[in-house]
Amino acid sequence: MAKVNVPRPAEMPFLDHLEELRWRVLWSLLAVIVCSIGGYLLVQHMRVMQLLIEPIQPFLNGGKLKYLSPTDPFFLTLKLALATGLVLASPIVIYQIWSFLAPALMPSERRVIVPSLYLGVVLFIVGVVMAYELVLPMTLRFTMNFQTDFLEQNIVVGPYMSMVMRLLLGFGIVFELPVVILILSAMGLVTPQFLASKRRHAIVGITALASVLTPGDVITVTVMMMLPLILLYELSIFLSRLVVRRRENLAAAPAD
Template sequence: MSQQQPLISHLLELRNRLLRATASVLIVFLAIVYWAKDIYHYMAVPLLKALPSGGTMIATDVAAPFFAPFKLTLVLAFFIAIPYVLYQIWAFVAPGLYKHEKRLISPLLFSSTILFYLGICFAYYVVFPLVFGFFANASPEGVQVATDINSYLNFVLKLFFAFGLAFEIPIAVVLLCWAGVTSPEDLKAQRPYIIVGAFVVGMLLTPPDVISQTMLAVPMLLLFEGGLFAARFYSKKADKDDEEVEDGEENP
């Protein structure tokens, strides 16, 4: 019975953390849902600018003009609430970490949030204009470009998540090196395979065009190099030494 009590308390705390994270997303959503149509229009600007004269967006489903902005606003609410969602995750796992682990995780949580936002901004301001311009100019003569609003939304959300996650590569490299799974030296030796892997991932996560594939693969490689540089400051041996010092302080 004594072993069940801690488990139940942990499950209750996990439930409370998940409820708070969900509530934060809903609160943000309710705060911005009034501007759902404006938000969707802002998201459609890169495509609208690339369309030829007379090109427009269409809705092939009766409910699409309502649900597409609604869906986009809900996803945007999640993006905005990510710092608080990550804080809830951090608050749940923090009591079980050593001091040196807390010193590592705190900056990583902050960095991962910033990198995710940077990935989304890179996709919107750099990738979208080039990709949509390429698609618009690649259409055969006599073909009028008319993109469905649901198809466009799914397309941009896929790219947002792809670039947002790709920009987390430095965090993944640091965590792998810190956990002792690999080391910066081993990763350097595997660099040729990682270069090939980056372009394969770019091919799988982006539309079938060379521009978007390359614009995802190249930042992934640069971020990988940045992760290698940052991983040098996190040594598994040093962390073990810190852990032994902390254990010695707690048990003199």
């Protein structure tokens, strides 16, 4: 049977590529600025900071988090506003990146990558929610009850918020593993056979990553991080098989 030869889109001149890239970057920066202004309003009126402080409230014995400089609350609010703005602007930034790269992709690759972007949003939200609802409270229970006979707590808001944001974003980014594997498989850069052969190496890496992201009890917090990552890796192998099988079926289909 004859193979279907799908022609690549016509190439754009290099200077036109640079001009388009410039406008894509400008629109992305404008989206980040506008969304950061909206993020500032959300932080001020939607109790974003209070929401992030809430998990540690039971360990403060009725007290409040401390700050060391008169400008700390203001700059901390700006940092939260910028982080919120980046999250709000991410769909626009992803759209700009996709619009720039899509003309260079084949239709079969676009049909795989577009749904994977929606999947990535869902997985990111799941990772952040899991970190906030499960991992962060367990981490605080372990760390706040460690060496309490010799040390007295004096929690500063800046380092605490940095720890919380690293944990939430770390889980959200790590949960993007199936999306990355799906896109790499669609582009032919990885195969399910390669992923399956590296399963043991992946488990070792997942264990190390879980130990770094979750500074808590190995039996509870770290294992809770490891299990979803292992399941996500297996899901990545399954999605990669689907992509490769679809590409092989398209290549073996008879020409019209």
